[in-house]
Amino acid sequence: xxxxxxxxxxxxxxxxxxxxxxxxxxxxxxxxxxxxxxxxxxxxxxxxxxxxxxxxxxxxxxxxxxxx
Numbered sequence: 001x002x003x004x005x006x007x008x009x010x011x012x013x014x015x016x017x018x019x020x021x022x023x024x025x026x027x028x029x030x031x032x033x034x035x036x037x038x039x040x041x042x043x044x045x046x047x048x049x050x051x052x053x054x055x056x057x058x059x060x061x062x063x064x065x066x067x068x
Contacts, residue, residue: 001046
């Protein structure tokens with residue numbers, strides 16, 4: 001799926017994101033799904049996660065599972 005397939009969807013990125021930074025943006029999609037895209041390629045592909053998948057990801061981030 002590309003961003004062009006999602007007209008009218010509101011995208012945002014973290015307030016911790018610096019201007020012109022290599023960031024990701026997220027959007028809440030119909031049905032509660034969450035879309036993730038590259039902020040530098042806003043017309044490019046979108047990864048789509050179910051609410052359960054997104055909650056598991058956020059839980060892993062909070063628990064430090066992805067810390068280097």
